[in-house]
Amino acid sequence: MTPLLPAAPTATHDPYAALRHPKFSRYIVCLFALTLGIQIQGTVVGWQMYDLTKDPLALGLIGLAEALPALSTALYAGHVADQRDRRTIALIALGVLVLCSVALWLLAGPTPLGLDALTTHRVTAIYGVIIVSGVARAFLQPARQALSAELVPRALFKNAITWRSGTWQLASVAGPALGGVLYALGGTLLAYAVDAVLMVVAVFILLSIRHRSPVREGSREGVWESVAGGVRFVVREPVILGALTLDLFSVLFGGAVALLPIFAAEILHVGPIGLGVLRAAPAAGAVVMSLVLARHHDFDRTGHTLLWAVAGFGLCMIGFGLSTAFWLSVALLFVAGLCDMVSVVIRSTLLQSRTPEGMLGRVSSVNQLFIGSSNEIGMFESGVTARWFGTAPSVVIGGCATLVVVGSVAWFVPVLRRLGRLHPEERVGV
Numbered sequence: 001m002t003p004l005l006p007a008a009p010t011a012t013h014d015p016y017a018a019l020r021h022p023k024f025s026r027y028i029v030c031l032f033a034l035t036l037g038i039q040i041q042g043t044v045v046g047w048q049m050y051d052l053t054k055d056p057l058a059l060g061l062i063g064l065a066e067a068l069p070a071l072s073t074a075l076y077a078g079h080v081a082d083q084r085d086r087r088t089i090a091l092i093a094l095g096v097l098v099l100c101s102v103a104l105w106l107l108a109g110p111t112p113l114g115l116d117a118l119t120t121h122r123v124t125a126i127y128g129v130i131i132v133s134g135v136a137r138a139f140l141q142p143a144r145q146a147l148s149a150e151l152v153p154r155a156l157f158k159n160a161i162t163w164r165s166g167t168w169q170l171a172s173v174a175g176p177a178l179g180g181v182l183y184a185l186g187g188t189l190l191a192y193a194v195d196a197v198l199m200v201v202a203v204f205i206l207l208s209i210r211h212r213s214p215v216r217e218g219s220r221e222g223v224w225e226s227v228a229g230g231v232r233f234v235v236r237e238p239v240i241l242g243a244l245t246l247d248l249f250s251v252l253f254g255g256a257v258a259l260l261p262i263f264a265a266e267i268l269h270v271g272p273i274g275l276g277v278l279r280a281a282p283a284a285g286a287v288v289m290s291l292v293l294a295r296h297h298d299f300d301r302t303g304h305t306l307l308w309a310v311a312g313f314g315l316c317m318i319g320f321g322l323s324t325a326f327w328l329s330v331a332l333l334f335v336a337g338l339c340d341m342v343s344v345v346i347r348s349t350l351l352q353s354r355t356p357e358g359m360l361g362r363v364s365s366v367n368q369l370f371i372g373s374s375n376e377i378g379m380f381e382s383g384v385t386a387r388w389f390g391t392a393p394s395v396v397i398g399g400c401a402t403l404v405v406v407g408s409v410a411w412f413v414p415v416l417r418r419l420g421r422l423h424p425e426e427r428v429g430v
Contacts, residue, residue: 015294018160023209024151028163030205031144032171034094037198039175041101043279044183044191045126047272048108050261052123057387065127066134077139078230078365086147086213086361091206093140098199100133105192142364149352149360150213159294161348165341166290172283180276230362233355240354242413243306243347244367249405250310250343262391268326281330285337286344293345303419306346307410312339314402321395 019025049058081089107125152160182191234240264275299305316336323329347367355363385394410417 015159018152018156018163021152021156023211024148024160026205026209027148027151028167030202030209031164032167033198033205034097034202035168035171036175036178037097037101037195037202039172039279040179040182040191040198041104041195043176043179043276044188044195045104045130046261047183047275048188049123049126050265057384058123061127062130065130066137069131069134070138073135073138074142074365075230075362078142078362080139081142081146081361081364082230082359084213086143086150087206087209087211089143090140090147091203093136093143094199094203094206096136097133097140098196098203100129100136101192101196101199103129105189105196108188108192138365142361145364145367146360147211147213151211154353157352158345158349161352162290162293162345165344165348166287166294169283169286169290169337169341173280173287176279176283177276179279180273183272230359230366233359233363234366237354238413238415239419240350242409242416243350245413246306246310246405246409246416247343247347250313250402259386259391259395262386263329267324267392268329270326274326277330278333281333282337282340285334285339286341287337289338289341290345293341299346300421301419302346302421303417306343306419307406307417309339309342309346311403311406312336313343314399314406317399317402318396319399321392321399
């Protein structure tokens, strides 16, 4: 195992400590461009699909089209991330995402290339692009998360995770709003063109980071043995398993993102620009919380904080489902983002501080199965329940289910409930 970098003495005092590492600061810029493009794409795809089909289930199927390939490849992607250079894997995955963005642009309508024949069955073709994108993101996620942990000392993990999550959320604020504006100004062609350019920018920034992952022990393990090792590690760590389970079901039941186009069009009557604001509101709350957490050293009662944060998220979803006022809906989504950011930082710090370096890719892939894919499957669940019960009732039901999940985890995983102050600088045995 390659020795860890020495702990930085300023980690507990300097809120910008992680950003003072040049490779990590470049990584942050790359993450911002990548996430901005993804958020623009997600906003425009959702609005475009609902405009083409007028069917809430079609919005849910967007999540399913991305989740199924991600679920089927996530564990193997984690194995690859622990066997190969993580920067190279991320570059290849980003290259595929660039091609997907270009494909969506070509499918947006008649272009100078005269591809009308390819756009005859747009809905099916868009789902096909989303499937490919899901596979690419399944490989990108564990590689880039493990890579970010290699770029800073272990003692700076919490600070780095806060900036990483805050950057993601900042792009998630700007991306949907920018996507709505671009859609209003130039339609899908302009929005997808900007998305493709941002993906290319992310590739070039990542190329500028001169880094190779260290050679890790156990690199000769077979695929199944390697994958099983990552799963066993998570199962044997009750705190990590409890935190992942909590987020899995809260995201699965409590998410309303897939239905925002319907809220914008039929309930709040605010159009594509209003949709961008709605999609940006949770991320805006998360950015505010990330700035607070960057200066806040730690939580004295981490377990209680995590449980209350997820419960607050569920309450906000219930309120959002009942709201018919645009300002109130935006405010509730903003507070939901505040709560979600607390959960993200705690869970990510747990994962990276308690996971041996050589298993970061595999454990990140398990996290992707629990959290990343639950976003997409949650979109499908939202689409199905919206068709069965109606749009607003489905969000209220999901928020109530989130509260049930919080109570269940608090009861059945007492070690998580009693979790105190985290110490990211402590090394877990391999």
